[in-house]
Amino acid sequence: xxxxxxxxxxxxxxxxxxxxxxxxxxxxxxxxxxxxxxxxxxxxxxxxxxxxxxxxxxxxxxxxxxxxxxxxxxxxxxxxxxxxxxxxxxxxxxxxxxxxxxxxxxxxxxxxxxxxxxxxxxxxxxxxxxxxxxxxxxxxxxxxxxxxxxxxxxxxxx
Amino acid sequence: xxxxxxxxxxxxxxxxxxxxxxxxxxxxxxxxxxxxxxxxxxxxxxxxxxxxxxxxxxxxxxxxxxxxxxxxxxxxxxxxxxxxxxxxxxxxxxxxxxxxxxxxxxxxxxxxxxxxxxxxxxxxxxxxxxxxxxxxxxxxxxxxxxxxxxxxxxxxxxxxxxxxxxxxxxxxxxxxxxxxxxxxxxxxxxxxxxxxxxxxxxxxxxxxxxxxxxxxxxxxxxxxxxxxxxxxxxxxxxxxxxxxxxxxxxxxxxxxxxxxxxxxxxxxxxxxxxxxxxxxxxxxxxxxxxxxxxxxxxxxxxxxxxxxxxxxxxxxxxxxxxxxxxxxxxxxxxxxxxxx
Numbered sequence: 001x002x003x004x005x006x007x008x009x010x011x012x013x014x015x016x017x018x019x020x021x022x023x024x025x026x027x028x029x030x031x032x033x034x035x036x037x038x039x040x041x042x043x044x045x046x047x048x049x050x051x052x053x054x055x056x057x058x059x060x061x062x063x064x065x066x067x068x069x070x071x072x073x074x075x076x077x078x079x080x081x082x083x084x085x086x087x088x089x090x091x092x093x094x095x096x097x098x099x100x101x102x103x104x105x106x107x108x109x110x111x112x113x114x115x116x117x118x119x120x121x122x123x124x125x126x127x128x129x130x131x132x133x134x135x136x137x138x139x140x141x142x143x144x145x146x147x148x149x150x151x152x153x154x155x156x157x158x
Numbered sequence: 159x160x161x162x163x164x165x166x167x168x169x170x171x172x173x174x175x176x177x178x179x180x181x182x183x184x185x186x187x188x189x190x191x192x193x194x195x196x197x198x199x200x201x202x203x204x205x206x207x208x209x210x211x212x213x214x215x216x217x218x219x220x221x222x223x224x225x226x227x228x229x230x231x232x233x234x235x236x237x238x239x240x241x242x243x244x245x246x247x248x249x250x251x252x253x254x255x256x257x258x259x260x261x262x263x264x265x266x267x268x269x270x271x272x273x274x275x276x277x278x279x280x281x282x283x284x285x286x287x288x289x290x291x292x293x294x295x296x297x298x299x300x301x302x303x304x305x306x307x308x309x310x311x312x313x314x315x316x317x318x319x320x321x322x323x324x325x326x327x328x329x330x331x332x333x334x335x336x337x338x339x340x341x342x343x344x345x346x347x348x349x350x351x352x353x354x355x356x357x358x359x360x361x362x363x364x365x366x367x368x369x370x371x372x373x374x375x376x377x378x379x380x381x382x383x384x385x386x387x388x389x390x391x392x393x394x395x396x397x398x399x400x401x402x403x404x405x406x407x408x409x410x411x412x413x414x415x416x417x418x419x420x421x422x423x424x425x426x427x428x429x430x431x432x433x434x435x436x437x438x439x440x441x442x443x444x445x446x447x448x449x450x451x452x453x454x455x456x457x458x459x460x461x462x463x464x465x466x467x468x469x470x471x472x473x474x475x476x477x478x479x480x481x482x483x484x485x486x487x488x489x490x491x492x493x494x495x496x497x498x
């Protein structure tokens with residue numbers, strides 16, 4: 001099958017790759033660009049750990065055809081920290097013990113970023129809604145919710 | 159339709175690790191010429207904090223800063239044998255092995271320091287900040303780094319230690335059949351409050367209050383993290399997770415995260431936890447383990463709370479809306495029990 005040339009912005013940097021028809025964005029990011037921060041969980045949109053932002057909107061990269069991001073801007077967890085400094089969300093996740101095995105963390109962080117970008121002062125219910133597409137098996141969600149509220153400047157309840 | 163509130167309680171007694179003799183784990187500790195220490199294990203950290211807690215145990219035993227210890231684990235090709243991360247055994251079994259290994263390494267380190275300072279090793283102490291000095295004379299001091307360099311390049315000594323923890327075999331008394339199945343028990347009590355809808359059979363968690371007695375909490379935040387997450391797992395086992403129902407045949411059972419039910423972030427409830435510390439005589443610095451047991455009391459407490467709410471006793475997990483509803487119908491309606 002012929003490959004298609006694909007250009008898009010990846011964490012603020014222009015990238016160009018050749019993809020097979022049908023390649024999903026998760027595979028393109030991990031295998032062709034080498035950005036391993038979006039994780040492969042279920043491959044069918046059920047777990048949320050592959051979440052990325054496309055033009056600022058939250059998407060499941062495993063269900064997104066790579067070719068559909070041509071000319072668009074894709075943000076992954078890899079783009080969150082600036083040099084040696086953690087993003088406030090990453091800092092809040094660490095401070096609130098919001099990760100155990102860590103497999104859901106990239107998707108949780110991107111879902112949280114999408115929320116805070118459009119709603120900097122969310123309520124607890126809005127945080128719950130924002131991460132409801134992401135499965136975590138270790139933390140019981142409570143520390144993740146607290147971390148996102150803490151990063152938003154809201155008061156995390158104990 | 160009525161929503162009935164109910165409260166249920168459960169207490170558990172949890173043996174740490176496997177029983178009846180055995181259940182070993184090993185650890186190796188050695189210094190690097192930089193004066194830092196490496197702990198070699200093959201125990202798995204699944205995110206519960208095994209690396210953090212073994213690092214703390216090693217640093218404390220050696221008398222060096224925690225940042226001077228590196229834990230290298232999870233590879234059974236390079237680390238000494240471990241039975242595994244299960245049964246709440248990590249902190250207790252692996253911790254004890256690390257402690258033994260660090261104690262032996264500390265002995266060599268103190269001998270090497272004694273040779274450099276020309277004193278008796280028994281007269282030396284560590285300051286926990288990376289120095290070894292003569293008791294009562296802090297100015298007669300040498301850094302652990304200089305000791306490591308002297309041992310490596312001058313004295314020809316390896317600052318290292320081996321550790322293993324093995325539970326002694328408990329023989330069965332031929333007369334009574336009595337034995338000690340475990341050396342160390344943790345305890346917990348949990349009260350769950352639920353709301354049961356008598357029209358749909360749905361059970362919603364309202365709140366949980368728990369008390370855990372798990373020896374000394376070597377890292378209180380990690381213990382809390384375990385207890386919060388484990389209670390979620392308990393709710394999940396009590397009310398959600400199953401590969402059934404499969405109507406009319408198993409092909410229709412859940413096959414993936416979309417169909418397999420688990421409580422989401424909107425299904426959790428406030429959980430107030432009290433940690434009681436009663437150091438275990440045979441635990442590393444008195445620690446037991448908060449692992450698997452943190453899910454266990456939730457299941458019976460939820461089942462009891464459902465009984466308290468609507469008067470049906472369900473002894474088959476998970477307690478799905480279907481089971482609750484069928485039981486209520488068989489009983490001829492909800493029969494709320496006395497609130498205590």
